[in-house]
Amino acid sequence: MMKIAVDAMGGDYAPKTVVEGVERARDEFSDTEYLLFGDEKQINGLLKNKDRITVVHSSEVIGMNDEPVKAVRKKKDSSLVMAAQAVKSGEADALFSCGNTGALLAAGLLIVGRIKGIPRPGLLSTLPMVSGTSGSFNLLDSGANADSKPEHLYQYALLGKYYAENVRGIQNPRIGLLNNGTEPHKGSKLTLEAHNLIEADKSLNFVGNVEARDLMNDVCDVVVADGFTGNAVLKAIEGTASAVMHLLKDSIMNSGISGKLGALMLKSTFKDIKGRMDQSQYGGAVLLGAKSPVVKAHGASDAKTVYFTLKQIRTMVDGRMVEDFTKYWEDLSAKKAAESDSDTPQK
Known part of the structure; x- marks a missing residue:
């Protein structure tokens, strides 16, 4: 069963719209579990039921005005950083947030990591x-x-x-x-x-x-x-x-x-x-080049947008997009290296 780590406190209307979107996705897809990181009291008060949803308490939140890299490095107990750490450790398969874009990108690169050979994920x-x-x-x-x-x-x-x-x-x-x-x-x-x-x-x-x-x-x-x-x-x-x-x-x-x-x-x-x-309906923005799916939805996202983004992430994980892409990039890099060697004049 796949697991998606969710920054439940990210976004203008979090955690309400995030929880509503997660529950809609949970009710539709029986093969997915959700790890919700954030204020445990607030999240539990919004959940209709906790079937396939695990709430992990975080004591900090990275705000929209926080300096991204500094916040990721200093706010270790924030919902976003904890969610990213869950992906890095293998506890979750993908990371989702509606929060600070820069902070999510920093967490994706510094914590989740990038695929070898891709210096600038986009x-x-x-x-x-x-x-x-x-x-x-x-x-x-x-x-x-x-x-x-x-x-x-x-x-x-x-x-x-x-x-x-x-x-x-x-x-x-x-x-x-x-x-x-x-x-x-x-x-x-x-x-x-x-x-x-x-x-x-x-x-x-x-x-x-x-x-x-x-x-x-x-x-x-x-x-x-x-x-x-x-x-x-x-x-x-x-x-x-x-x-x-x-x-x-x-x-x-x-x-x-x-x-x-x-x-x-x-x-x-x-x-x-x-x-x-x-x-x-098109879901969120994908950080292509990260070692695991890292997806960002708009800060003003409603529950519908959260649902469609989680649906998008599920498709990416189920289709093994990152694993297949990593193999594709390795093969492509090897091919270009071979072509470069063949074009180099022999002494």
Whole structure:
């Protein structure tokens, strides 16, 4: 039976929404246990029953404003650090939190650890498309590393390809490099050099540079970016989607009887639009390159988002994604090393 370590105190509405999401996942999947780390009194007061749920008391919480690395190193009894330690020791198979993103990334790298040969694990998010058969695309890196080198972006292309193929089931996924123009000669020094590295690898289905305005229009399956740019784009998409839905609702409410009757007739259409733009169904952001699944959901996540993220984690653990990816990366590294040796002139 798999076990998921949950930072029950992480997030704006923790532990209430975390507990509600965990119980929904527990009731649906009989092969999963949950270790909830946090204030024992608060958590027990929210639980309907403790079937396959173990509460582990923690005396500290890492807040949203805490300095990430410092907090992980000093707050040893925090819910997040204790959950990460459970994964490191093998007591749990995966780590989940809605809390401080930087602290979760630090815990993932410093405690859970990274796969050998991956110097900069990236944060992969799944976002909705308004067209296309898959209905969504992956963005990597969406916030783990503010500063990146060209080789890191090339690495993200390889990481994103693996996730799209083996977790989402997309054959030969299209890889795009986020840039300020589609022309190959445009961009910063970083994107120009990254473009050359990605393009040179013929195992990648590289479609070239892509612009932010086209991301939701099925331009590619995996978008590669440095963490600073990727996070800015992620939040812009989230904010725009939320603003459009609020604008639509306000317009209907202020349009009089005729507008409300028209909205009633289009109720199913609006419901479909809302469903397609609902990011909670895509789960959380995955720290690709960590030794075990480390997944982050938004700080403002509701119980529905927690449930879908736990469902996503269960799929990753059940499919042995990290173990298979580690083998894939080792084989890939060995192949590239052999190719490099063969290209080296013999004396």
